[in-house]
Amino acid sequence: MKMTIVIADDSRTARFLIRQYLEMVGFYQAEFIEAENGSQALQIVKERQADLLFTDYKMPEMDGLDLLRRVKASPRLHDLPVIVITSFANQAKIDELSENGALAVLQKPLSLSKLHETMKPFLSAEDYGEQDIERE
Amino acid sequence: MKESDSLQKSLVRAVLATMENIAFEEPEVLPGPINITGETVSFSLQVVSPYLLLARIEIPNELAARLTRTIYRDAEKEITGVLLDDTVGELLNTIIGTMMGDLTLGERIFEMGLPQKITGEKDVPSGNARRNFFRIEKIPFCLEIYGDAFVEPV
Numbered sequence: 001m002k003m004t005i006v007i008a009d010d011s012r013t014a015r016f017l018i019r020q021y022l023e024m025v026g027f028y029q030a031e032f033i034e035a036e037n038g039s040q041a042l043q044i045v046k047e048r049q050a051d052l053l054f055t056d057y058k059m060p061e062m063d064g065l066d067l068l069r070r071v072k073a074s075p076r077l078h079d080l081p082v083i084v085i086t087s088f089a090n091q092a093k094i095d096e097l098s099e100n101g102a103l104a105v106l107q108k109p110l111s112l113s114k115l116h117e118t119m120k121p122f123l124s125a126e127d128y129g130e131q132d133i134e135r136e
Numbered sequence: 137m138k139e140s141d142s143l144q145k146s147l148v149r150a151v152l153a154t155m156e157n158i159a160f161e162e163p164e165v166l167p168g169p170i171n172i173t174g175e176t177v178s179f180s181l182q183v184v185s186p187y188l189l190l191a192r193i194e195i196p197n198e199l200a201a202r203l204t205r206t207i208y209r210d211a212e213k214e215i216t217g218v219l220l221d222d223t224v225g226e227l228l229n230t231i232i233g234t235m236m237g238d239l240t241l242g243e244r245i246f247e248m249g250l251p252q253k254i255t256g257e258k259d260v261p262s263g264n265a266r267r268n269f270f271r272i273e274k275i276p277f278c279l280e281i282y283g284d285a286f287v288e289p290v
Contacts, residue, residue: 010250011222011225011226011229012219012222013204013207013219013222013223013225013226014226014229016207016208016211017158017207017226058250060250087229087230087233087234087236087237087244087248088233088244088245088246088247089237089244090240090243090244090245091243092245093244107237107244108230108233109153109154109157109158109230109233109234
């Protein structure tokens with residue numbers, strides 16, 4: 001089944017890199033929808049049937065924590081897995097994000113192996129290709 | 137080792153790692169001041185904790201375009217000014233995030249702002265500055281750090 005993955009980051013280059021990394025760990029058949037901030041991402045996940053939400057922590061307008069809280073507060077979106085990407089991945093921040101329902105907190109710059117490990121449960125057998133995990 | 141030296145080493149490591157991981161380039165560290173000529177893309181980023189620092193990157197358009205083309209490969213046919221800005225801003229964001237992660241020994245307790253594009257005349261902040269020069273394929277670029285911690289032991 002084709003997955004729909006929403007990527008929220010104020011940097012287009014960061015969104016592109018996240019998408020590239022997701023394709024490299026096996027999501028090359030996924031549909032990617034990009035958002036420039038939390039508000040846009042929230043609007044997208046409300047309108048579309050998204051399977052995963054990747055969000056940067058620090059964004060203008062609505063940051064990743066606010067987005068996470070709003071998604072988890074919505075009965076319809078509550079089960080949407082949210083993965084937060086941040087430079088500030090200290091334990092206190094990880095705990096705060098986890099307590100608010102983040103599935104995982106990944107450190108920026110992304111590590112392919114950590115991303116692969118986190119995303120394994122979402123990869124179906126047909127998604128698994130020979131991807132370039134060794135690049136890093 | 138002086139704290140200013142360890143900050144400096146972290147900065148250089150962060151530049152090398154970021155350029156290699158994101159743009160697949162291996163910058164050469166240059167020892168002395170180099171004149172950055174021609175049109176450039178400049179961004180600044182403020183760190184407010186645990187050090188008060190202002191980082192500024194200045195990259196010639198030619199190099200910014202090369203890095204952008206490498207990152208986007210065939211995904212973008214036209215490398216626009218907006219795309220160059222986005223690439224340079226994200227590079228600075230990643231460099232400083234990596235450096236601060238290194239400096240805080242994995243605790244990663246720090247606060248920094250968002251990259252801001254510098255347009256027009258550069259408003260030079262007061263205080264001590266350290267200018268770091270690098271080169272990729274004969275094109276030099278500069279990363280300046282304003283903040284006493286980089287110059288004198290604190």
